[in-house]
Amino acid sequence: MTTTGEALIQLLEAHGIDTVFGIPGVHTIELYRGLARSKIRHVTPRHEQGAGLMADGYARASGRPGVAFVITGPGLTNTITAMAQARADSVPMLVISGVNALPSLGKGLGYLHELPDQLGMMQKVALSSRRVTEASELPGAIAEAFEIFATRRPGPVHIEIPLDVMPLPAGGLRPVPIRAATQVPDEAAVAEAVKLVQASQRPLILAGGGAKRAETALLAVAEALDAPVVTTANGRGLMHLHPLGVPASPSLKAVRALMAEADLVIAAGTEFGPTDYDMYGDGGFVVPDKLIRIDIDAAQLERRPATVALQCDAAAGLAALHAAMAGEQRSGEGAARAGSTRDAAWEEIGPAMQAQVQAVEAIRDALPGSLIVGDSTQPVYAANLYYDHDRHGGWFNAATGYGALGYGPPAAIGAALAMPDAPVVCLSGDGGFQFTLPELGAAVEAGAPVIFIVWNNRGYREIETSMLDAGVEPVGVSPVPPDFGRIAEAYGLAHERLTDVSGLGAALERARGKMRPYLIEIVVA
Template identity: 70%
Template sequence: MTTLGEALIRLLEAHGVDTVFGIPGVHTVELYRGLASSGIRHITPRHEQGAGFMADGYARASGRPGVAFVITGPGLTNTITAMAQARADSVPMLVISGVNATATLGLGRGYLHELPDQHGMMEKVALSSERITRPDELARALSRAFTLFASSRPGPVHIEIPIDVMAMPAGDLAAVPVQTAPPALDKTLIAKAAALIAAARKPLILAGGGARNAEAELRRLAELIDAPVVQTVNGRGLMHAHPLVVPASPSLKAVRELMSGADVVIAAGTEFGPTDYDMYGDAGFVVPKTLVRIDLDAAQLDRYPATVAIQADCAAALEAMLCCLSSTRDGSPASCSLGARIAATTREAAFAEIGSAMQMQVGAVEQIRDALPASIIVGDSTQPVYAANLFYDHDRAGGWFNAATGFGALGYGPPAAIGAAIAMPDAAVVCLAGDGGFQFTLPEIAVAADTGAPVIFVIWNNRGYREIETSMRDIGVEPVGVSPQPPDFLKLAEAYKIPAERLATAGELGAALRRAHAKRQPCIIEIAIE
């Protein structure tokens, strides 16, 4: 007899899942029945929040959905923070949880791990939440999840299975095909957008995370129309070192001036979130007057007025625009082109605007990039990450991501970096975290030790929450609670049997990274900041 739990594993394999992050418990034991004999690798984090963050990092690095198994009640509530981060950043994540036996739900009698309404709670956090009440519902529920990941704006999806249903006979459930077709292109809207762009004298492109898989089309369009390309945080790495690229935050005055001077703005895969466009909360962001928006999500398109709003995959929409536009320009802008000159002026002004302290921190991030080309840098909320989110040009599309925007979950970096390294074992993966944020999920370095995931954990140790302390001082609040005592990170590394070294200055980072990378095992590099 094949149980529903066993069928679940087979169906996940049919959908291409090769890794599951989870902590087994009495409410998920049946889900593990078929796991040992399958081709799916199970990774055991030290906390369910870590499972969610690892699934997130796995998904961002690989482009495939990250999958987590968690128990009902506290296991699932521990995962909610990671799910909220994934929702904010459009990360495909499938969370499969248990729930109490069907006959006990909603009675409030105090069963183990009982919640008043677990399904109702998850409907508020996930893009969708489904409860499986019969084995024949499972295949279609999984198909709906993977269809959402493939054809619309992704995010976290939750499926819960009551413990009595897990053990039911499931027969030979077959995977239901996934519908992968994105929204059909509206040719009338494409032509209207192309006409606006063709008539523009100073066009500008804003590239967000939704354009990460459209680098070739983005480059061709930018070169054809001679348009500077401003990257949001999740768009960093696109068109690295190109003369038209402005790898700077739209919250900076220099970039806002560039936006206000454009006569048409093409916004590709960016939601205009305040953590990108108004991170200082000064209400200085103004929606461009002539705006062409491209986004998979119709709800996002409705949130800001646009001259032309195109619901589509960015690569498909940009390619269609290219076909419509007249090729009167040669498509190969020299460094002296008008767009390149404007981009260069904006880059210089934006870098000067962030000031010397942040320039030093950006320099530290550039050392990572230059020491380990095409690396994946996974950030936590720490000073050099904040600085680089303001200004930094990465050399790998999708290779710079962090939780310092959107939902802003502290402690994201270490487990997400482990997930990225498990997804992309041949890539150099660096976690950049502060001593405060690192302690939120510190035990997860044990997972790197368990699996051999060669993450280089760079700890920016300024002995506390210095960014928060600065914010307090700036508004005249006496700092309180911002100086938690950090542990001895080198002794912790010794306890986990991974190599570590402490640097006296950030200038030593490049050489230390090369030494660590040569080991091809998890390492800790601590930078002591005065």
């Protein structure tokens, strides 16, 4: 007899899932029935937040949904932080949890891991939260999740299966087909967009995380219009070293000046969030007068009205726009505009941040084509302001948007398992690294060859600086870090400590040669 738990594994396989991240418990044992016999790999984090963040990193690196299995109650609430981060950054994540038996729900009887209304709580965080009350509902629930990932702005989806439903007979269940993504933008809207393009003299393109897999179409439009391309933090890696590329934050005055003098802005896959466009909170960002927005999410388009809105995937929208421009090929001052903005932005961030960006560049140059997964730490803040990565989708972190501290280590593990042939680096501060430090054990156990770089300035230096700037005497910003070398030894990791960033390139080459988890600590004055 096939149970509902076994059918779940079969359905996930049918939808192309090859890895799940989870911590089994008494409330999910039946979901694990059949997992050992399947082709799906199970990775055990050391905390359920780690399960969600690993699924996030896996999804960002691969473009496929990351999947987490967690128990009801504390297992699920521990995962909420990761789900909120995924929602903020449009990351496809499927969280499958248990829940207590159907007759007990909502009655407050004191069952193990009981919540007053687990489904209601998750409906506030997830794009969709659904309870399976009988085996026949399972194929539809799984298909609904994958349809959301394929046709809408992605994010976290939650499915809960009650304890008394998991062991029910579920023979003969078949996957439900999902709708294909609607990628064709409205023809009338494209025609209106082309009129704006043809009337422009100084166009500019803004490319966000939604455009990170649209490089070919983005490049075609940019070169046809001779338009500079500003990439947000989640769009870095697009237009690498291209004369039209501007890998600098729209929060910088230099980039805002470029935006202000443009007579048309094409915004592809960017939500205009303050952590990209107004990170200093000075109110200096103004929505352009003439704006073409390309976004898959209708609600997002409504939040920032545009002159013309194309509701579709960024790649499809840019490709349609390029095709409708009928072979237009401009030449002019686009590269000069981009170059002067790059120079001004670099000067604007100042020597201290320039040095931190150069440390990130040392990682990129030592490990070409790497994925650099960041946490909230000084070099990541600096590189989010100005940094040109060499792989689209290869620079991502939690220092923008929701901003979950401790994101880096587990997300890097997920990314390494998704892309085993690419170098993966986790760049974290000593403070944030301690949030998810036990996941070093998961990296060793899973054989994820992540190079963990700990930027050790002995505390929450960015917060301390902010306190001082506000005239607040710093309190609570100097937690004493552990001896990271000894911790690495305890987990069986090779490690080394640097006191100078100049030795980072050679250390990275040594770490890459090991082909297993490695820790590099950089002690910063």
